[in-house]
Amino acid sequence: MKKIRCAIYTRKSSEDGLEQEFNSLDAQREACASYVASQKHEGWVLLPTAYDDGGLSGGSLERAALQRLMQDMRDGYVDQIIVYKIDRLTRSLADFSKIVDVLDAAGASFVSVTQSFNTATSMGRLTLNMLLSFAQFEREVTAERIRDKIAASKRKGLWMGGNVPLGYEPDGRTLKISEADAPTIRTIYDLYKRHRNVRIVKTEADKRGLKTAIRTLSSGRLKGGTAFGFGHVHHILSNPIYAGRIRHKTKVWPGQHPALIDPTDWDALQEQLKVGAVRSRSQAGSPRDGQKKQVSLLAGKLFDETGDRLTPSHTKTGKGRRLRYYVSHRLIRSSGPKDPSGWRLPAPELETLVADLVKKHLSVPAVQANLVSLATTEEIALIAKQMTELGKDDGNTDERANWILLSLIERVQIGPGNIQVSIAAAAIAEHLTVGLKRISEDHLNLQTDVRHRKRGVETKLILADATGPRDETLFKNIALAHRYFDMIRAGKTYTEIAEAEGASKRRVQHLVELAFLAPDIIRDVWDGGQPVGLTSHWLKSHAFSPMWNEQRDLFRVL
16 A cells, blocks of 8 residues: 655644644644544555644745745655645635645645545535635735724824834833933934934934844844944934824824924924935935035026026036036937027036025025024024025035035026026025924025126026126137237248147138237126127137227127
8 A cells, every 4th residue: 555645734823822832733733643543544644744834824835834845745755735724724826826736746635634625626626716715815804804903093093013113112002202212212303403414313323322222033032232224213203103193104193102202393304304305316415525426416406488497418528527517408309400599508607606696695684584484583693694604614615515505496597687596495494493384485586687608509607797707718819819910920821820839720810810809808808898799609600890999899789
C-alpha cells in the first residue's frame, strides 16, 4: 500500500489566546491528527513537522508556515495537506488558485476535516469554490465593518490604537500627555517658529540631543531612542494630534485628548509649512554659498503683458559659460516667424532688479507700519527691523540674498514701460510669524516704470529713474572705431588694419562709422544714459548720417 504523507496546517487570525497552554491552534491540530489516524487503513501517515501560523490573516499568502509548507510540497516531502476548515488555508479565491497550481504541480491534494468534498471531481471543485467565495465575502464584510467602526470612533475623537505619538501615552480609548516626552514636542515646534525651516529644526534638535521614543516590539526588541530624521520632524509638525485633533484619511475631527500645541498656533504653522513646500518644489532648494548650480529664482512667477509665461532658458558660450535667460513661452514653442512682442531677458540682471524693488518697497516705513493689521507699536518696530534686514543675515552672498527676497514673490508681470510685482501674503506671514489673515494685501503690490534696452536678441530692463549700467559692448566698439579711424588717418588701408587687428575687413569698415558719432551721444553711452534702442546691433543694421544734428533727431526716438 502506498504511503500518503500528511501535513497538518493550522491558522488563527488574531494573537488573542495564543499564550494559553491549549489554544485554537492546538485544537485544530488535534482534530486533524484524529482524522489522519482514522484513515490509517488508506496508508495515511502524519508528518511530525508543525505548520502553525498564529495571529495572521487568511487574506494573504505571506505567512511563514504556509510558505514553508508549499516549499516542502514542491520538494516532494508532502503528499496531502490536512486543514480543519478550508478558510484556515485561505479566504481568497485568487490565492486559492495559486495554491491549487502548486498542489497540481507537486501531485498533491488537501483535505478539510469538517467539510467533505473531493477536489479530484468537477463537482468537488465547484463546491470548494463556493465555500471559498463565501469565505472571501465574509472576510470583506468583516473588513468593511471594522473600517466603519474605526471611522465612527474617530469622528467621536477617540484614539484607535497604533503607535502612540511621541508626547502622549495611552489612556483607555484616548490619550494623555506624557510629562517626560512632551517637552521634546514643544521644543520642536518652538524651533520651527524661530527658524521656519524643517532641516534647520532637525539640525538644532540633534544639537540638543533630542531623541525619538523608545518602543518595545512584540519580539521583545527595543526600537527608537535615535536622532530625529527630516521626515520624522516634518511628520510631527504636520500631525494634527498635537492640536488635540484626530485625523482619519483626509478628514480631521476634534479629539477627546488634550492638545500639546495651541490649535491656533498649529493652524498658522501649517500655512508656513505649505509655503515652504511650494518654494522647495518650484526652486529645488535655495542657492547656498559655493553652490555651482544656478537656479532660476523667478521660474513659474514671471509673465508678460499678454499673460504669457516667461520660461527659464539658457545658452552656452564657446568657452562653456552658461548664460541664463527668461524667454516668452510663445518664442520657444513657435516654429514659425518669431513674435516681435516676445521677451528675452537676461536672468541674473532681472532677478537682481526685482529683488531690489521688493527690498526697497518693504523698507518704506509706511508699508512696514500697515503690513500687519491691528499691529501694536512693539510689533511694528519688530516688523520694521525684520523687513529692513531681509537678505542681510549671516553674510549672505548676493545670490542667496536675492533668493530670500524673491521667495516672497507670488507674481511678476512685465510690459512696455513698466513692471508689476505681487508679494505673497503667505510668505510674508511665514517670515513675520503671524497669522495669514492679519496680513494686509493692500501693501503687497508694487509697480514701477522701466526703460528697455536692446542688445542683440535680448532686452534689458532699467528703472526709469536710474541711469542704468553702461553698455560695455557699445562703448568698446566706439573706442575701437576711433582707434581704426586714427590708423586710417595715418595712411593704413582697411585690409592692413584688419590683418593687424585680427578682424575682418567688413567689420573694420562698419566700426569706423561709429567714430563719427556726436560727442554728447558718446558721453551718454559712457554714462549709460543713451536711448534704449541705441545698441551695437541697431547701429550695425541701420545707416545713419554723419551729421550730428541728424543723429540726435534719429536716435531720440529709439
